Amino acid sequence: xxxxxxxxxxxxxxxxxxxxxxxxxxxxxxxxxxxxxxxxxxxxxxxxxxxxxxxxxxxxxxxxxxxxxxxxxxxxxxxxxxxxxxxxxxxxxxxxxxxxxxxxxxxxxxxxxxxxxxxxxxxxxxxxxxxxxxxxxxxxxxxxxx
Numbered sequence: 001x002x003x004x005x006x007x008x009x010x011x012x013x014x015x016x017x018x019x020x021x022x023x024x025x026x027x028x029x030x031x032x033x034x035x036x037x038x039x040x041x042x043x044x045x046x047x048x049x050x051x052x053x054x055x056x057x058x059x060x061x062x063x064x065x066x067x068x069x070x071x072x073x074x075x076x077x078x079x080x081x082x083x084x085x086x087x088x089x090x091x092x093x094x095x096x097x098x099x100x101x102x103x104x105x106x107x108x109x110x111x112x113x114x115x116x117x118x119x120x121x122x123x124x125x126x127x128x129x130x131x132x133x134x135x136x137x138x139x140x141x142x143x144x145x146x
Contacts (some may be wrong), residue, residue: 051081
C-alpha cells in the first residue's frame with residue numbers, strides 16, 4: 001500500500017538555477033559596471049590634468065617674455081584639458097618661480113593646475129577636485145630674455 005505523500009506529484013524545479021543566476025548577476029553586475037565606468041572617467045581626467053600641467057610648463061618655457069609665457073601656459077592647459085573633458089580657465093593655472101624673471105636660464109618654473117571634473121553616471125555623479133604640478137627647469141644654455 002502507498003502512503004498519501006507519494007500520491008502527490010513531485011514539484012519540478014527545472015530552470016530555477018538559470019533564473020537565480022540571472023537575478024544575482026544583474027544585482028552584482030550593475031555596481032561593478034558603474035565602478036568600472038567611474039574608474040575609467042577618473043583615470044581620464046587625472047591624465048588630462050597632468051597633461052595640462054606638463055603642456056603649460058613647456059609652453060611657458062618656450063616663450064620669450066613672462067607675459068606671453070603665462071598666456072601660452074594658460075592656452076596650452078586649456079587645450080590639453082579640453083581633450084579630456086576638462087574646462088580649465090586662466091585663474092586655474094598658476095606659474096611660479098623663485099626669482100623675479102622666471103625665464104632666467106637654470107630657473108625652476110612650477111606650473112600648478114587646479115580644476116575639478118564630474119565623474120560618475122546618472123544620479124551618482126560626483127565633482128572631484130583635481131590638482132597637478134609640473135616643475136620645469138629652464139635650459140641653462142638658453143639666451144637670457146631681454
